[in-house]
Amino acid sequence: MSDEGAPEAGDDDDEFEEVVARVRERVDPDAEERERMRDVAAELTSRAADAVAAYCEDADVVQVGSTARGTWIAGDRDVDLFVRFPTSVSREDLEEWGVAVGHEVLPEGREEYAEHPYVKGEYRGFDVDCVPCYAVESASEIRSAVDRTPFHTLYLEERLDDELAGEVRATKQFLKGVGVYGSDLQTRGFSGYLAELLVLEYGGFREFLEAVAEWHPPLTVDPEGHVAASFDDPLVVVDPTDPERNVAAVCSATNVARLQHHARAFLAEPTVDRCFPSDPDPIAAEAVREHVADRGTTPVAIRFSPPDVVDDQLWPQLRRSLSGVADELDRRGFDVLRERALAAEDRKTAALLVELEVGERPRVRRHAGPPVHVAEHAKGFYEKYADDPDVYGPFVDDDRYVVEREREFETAAALLESDALFDVRLGAHVASALEADYDVLVGDDVAALAGPFGVELASYFDPEP
């Protein structure tokens, strides 16, 4: 179903450079944007430094993230300010002072919460985060994850020159283009920091692609050669500022493999389109029904109002619930072909879609008892069923008693509509949401999902690497 050319060995230097140049034209901020970014960042840093001085003399302010390192993609307008307090400051004071400074810097800002509370707001057209953290001696002594961030910027600032920063931008756009950019728990892909470390490690965008094309996961990249833990991930990139952390911990095996596919394909045939793909057109209900008829499967879906939690909580819960439901369907004989968790942008609808090869099974199922020679168990089994008129048997097969007895659920829908749904492994918030209300769609009825999930279903029925 894919119309992209297959990856091929052999490529043309000029073609590659020419395509990268066209990508760079779109992702490199121009002089004006850089100038403006510098101005705004300096102004914000200075405002924050002034503000914090009133609370704590030994605090300082650093700008972090891609806009601090010159690796942002043209048009990104995120400025991240970290207000660093000495470790002698109590956590309570840090939180209180951090938020106060944030509000002074960003008068229109609002409080958000990650590991600490912090303030998020707009300033001269930029999206600004003002985050308090501790100034620890090294990244391995952090008190919370945010304390690590300044070390990342420090590490990269020392190593990324303007040329490498350009390579990073091309790399990040490529990762975005092929759908693996982002360490959020929906994407489970490559963070900006991870992209920068890999470009640094390999020396450029092309070198990065060439290395990726040859990866044999599981593999470890360890820029400082100081790994100090063992990891069970397909890709391990040891944090140069913390030997016990895998920067790529969140990357799924699927995304590592997808990146490999696209790296090979791009090296074989570089195209700007691979870096700037367009979303598929949303699919219509009628087309969903046609796909279902063509495939001959039985799709089932649980549709519900998603719990009101942040994305990084929602997606692991959806995924966990989906696999719990799919595993249970499978275990009950409703063989699963493919599955997908769905959550609409507006968070009004979520769905767990499971496409089944077998949606129905016979009334009877085989139930094997103990070996006849295990006297006590065998006797108990035999007596339990000998006079049951609804059971075929007991008879003997090989060395065991066997009966054919009623199956609990003859259809997948019956299982999903029953309380047994709540015995499967569900995310806690998803379970609560389902307890409130859900409905079960079967077969053609899943076409109703085309409303909120037209784009997702378009890609579901035309899956690509």
Next chain:
Amino acid sequence: MSDEGAPEAGDDDDEFEEVVARVRERVDPDAEERERMRDVAAELTSRAADAVAAYCEDADVVQVGSTARGTWIAGDRDVDLFVRFPTSVSREDLEEWGVAVGHEVLPEGREEYAEHPYVKGEYRGFDVDCVPCYAVESASEIRSAVDRTPFHTLYLEERLDDELAGEVRATKQFLKGVGVYGSDLQTRGFSGYLAELLVLEYGGFREFLEAVAEWHPPLTVDPEGHVAASFDDPLVVVDPTDPERNVAAVCSATNVARLQHHARAFLAEPTVDRCFPSDPDPIAAEAVREHVADRGTTPVAIRFSPPDVVDDQLWPQLRRSLSGVADELDRRGFDVLRERALAAEDRKTAALLVELEVGERPRVRRHAGPPVHVAEHAKGFYEKYADDPDVYGPFVDDDRYVVEREREFETAAALLESDALFDVRLGAHVASALEADYDVLVGDDVAALAGPFGVELASYFDPEP
């Protein structure tokens, strides 16, 4: 579905003895029958001895089998005569002379073939086999299986007195009653010789039942303590006349377990009926359809004319073919619930019946390719499917390329009706029979099997231990 009482601990001596006495009344030959058997056997032995003297001076004649040992069931009219030639006689002469003697003793007899040719015929109302064999020094020096038989009779004659012979008759009738008597390859049960050895070992019918009730297969009974081979059978009874032979080699695990079940049940509640059961009434086509509807399964059957081979060739071939077909259906996703090979008494019809939980699967099936990182294979797989409009994908799942492509057979019937049937493990003669002609019955159509197989289907749909 079974109406028999469950086995229970605790029984009543008098009740057991009383039931056995009633069984013995029916299975012990009376004085007149014994007298007549003695007369006929003596007459036959003498006629055979006279006849063989003309061919070979050193040959002799022995009567073997249960009628020689006094362990026959009243009404059995089988007399087995073995004509023993010295080992100096060539195989050709043995065969020629053996058949000639047979025809002289049984003028109306016909030639049959086991390992040698032999003559089978009627004499004064008895069914007589006249079999040539070699007089070897011991059973471990036999040239063919029949040479062993006289040693069995010799061994048992020395050990079975009248009382034990009576215990043997009760035991054999019990084995018949519960359906595990016979070492033919349809039954795969207990031969008469095996029953006699076990009664001898345990000391009587009741002791046999009590021992069987406690068996923990795999187990070995070795009357002479001279086992000289290792066996992979659920029950091993080492031949006292040949330390390398398992007399119970043909016993299936199912029959060993069924015997255990019935031994326990009979000890708990002795009944004459368990020793003399009546065949179930044949089931009608309409009742087959009702069972199929009730069970909700998809039965399929291959109906054909069985090959013209002896039963002991036919049944292993039917069984092998049945498991070949069932395994292939299972492998293709047509999940098997139960299966049965059928061959009509008149040998005009045979059928392989397989009852499926899943008779149909979707058009598409998942086909996983190599891991993406295995570059050459992955590339080959990707290129093979990338432009195939009938395929969904390739996409990436975990570390592999995957496509969803057309399934070869969407229904079990389509598989059975195709040439793929001949790629499964079939008995050679069954394969030839199917090559000549067969038809496939699906769902309700299997009700047509009620004609030739009404009794078998009655027990199939009311299975008992």
